[in-house]
Amino acid sequence: MKTNGTPTTIVNYVHDTLRSQIISGHYPAGSRLNESQIARELDISRIPVREALVRLREHGLVMKHDRRGMFVTKLSTEEMQRINSVRIILEAEALRLCRMHMTKKQAAKLQALVDKMDKWDGGSELDAAELDMEFHRTLWAAAGNPRLSDMLDSLSTVLFAHAAIQHVNTETVKWRLNHHRALLDVALGKSTMSPEEAVISHLKVYYKDPEQFSSLAASPDASVADRA
Secondary structure, rough: OOOOOOOOOOOHHHHHHHHHHHHHHHOOOOEEEEEHHHHHHHHHHHHHHHHHHHHHOOOOOOOEEOOEEEEEOOHHHHHHHHHHHHHHHHHHHHHOOOOOOOOOOHHHHHHHHHHHHHHOOOOOHHHHHHHHHHHHHHHHHHHHHHHHHHHHHHHHHHHHHHHHHHHHHOOOOOOOOOOHHHHHHOOOOOOOOOOOHHHHHHHHHOOOOOOOOOOOOOOOOOOOHHHH
């Protein structure tokens, strides 16, 4: 490959190309990413395409369906709500732990991220989603429990990517970033809201009834006795 104006490796080139095509809507949510076709279009072998798709999967932009291949991330409403129902519980615990373990350095970084999000006025939807995710990852890390942080990251990566792709494909409102200060206030012990209330309120910016499949749902299912 030419080095002038070209990324340093073929894999990086393929990754960046596919990422841009997903962001632009060239590959809509739910569309199949055919290794052979992409390799032919880019005039390269399938190996760097496969490696690039794996990397995109790690960032939540691509999902693998057994025996069918790789697809641009797309979640059903129920799948999103089930992820949110678990996220509420785990992120509320992270907020509680932040009150106990957060350092001044971590608090300063979170404050800087919130300030940056409050002033955000440019970049792609995926750029905004990545900044959003950076805030949450920093918050989870401040909880001091790597296992909890890893679980939240695993749950949320695909959720954030799906939301960003949907914003691009459906031309909905711009990604909103100026609603994170309330979460930080809870993490710093400066709010009267409970951690669960704060997380639910935060998620309701994008989702209706994010607690639908959790025990915090407004209209819980019938009791065990009623279901017997």
